[in-house]
Amino acid sequence: MDKVFVQGLEVLTTIGAYDWEKDIRQKLRFDLEMGYDTRPAALGDDLDKALDYAALSKKVTHHAEQNHVELVETMAEQIALLILREFPVHSVKVRLTKPGAVANAAGVGVEIERFAHGSGIS
C-alpha cells in the first residue's frame, strides 16, 4: 500500500499526568503515516483525488491544541481515530513524541497503528 506521510508536525498544547503540567503548554511532535492509494491522484495530477496532507495536518493541529489529556497514549489514539473517521485512508500510523518530558532523553512517546477495515469506521 502506498503511504502519505506528515513528518515532525509540532503542536503546543496542555498535556500531562502531573499537576504542574495542567497550567503549561508543552511541545508534541507528530509523525503520521497513512495507507492510501496515490495512483488516482498521480494519474490525473489531481489534488481532489489525493489525500491532502495540508488539510490533514490542520485538523490534527486543531484537535491537539483544543483537547487536553494526561497521556500521550490517549492523544495518539484520538488522532488515529480522527484521521480514520475524517479521511478515506486504509490505515494510519501515529508516532507521538513528547520532546521535553524526560531529562537527558531526546524524546519519549508512543507509536500506534490502526486500520479502517474492521474498526467500524469506513
Ligand SMILES: Nc1nc2c(c(=O)[nH]1)N=C([C@H](O)[C@@H](O)CO)CN2
Ligand atoms: N507511558 C507514559 N508514561 C508517562 C506519561 C505518558 O503520557 N505515557 N506521562 C508522564 C508525564 O506526564 C511526563 O510526561 C511528565 O514529564 C509520565 N509517564
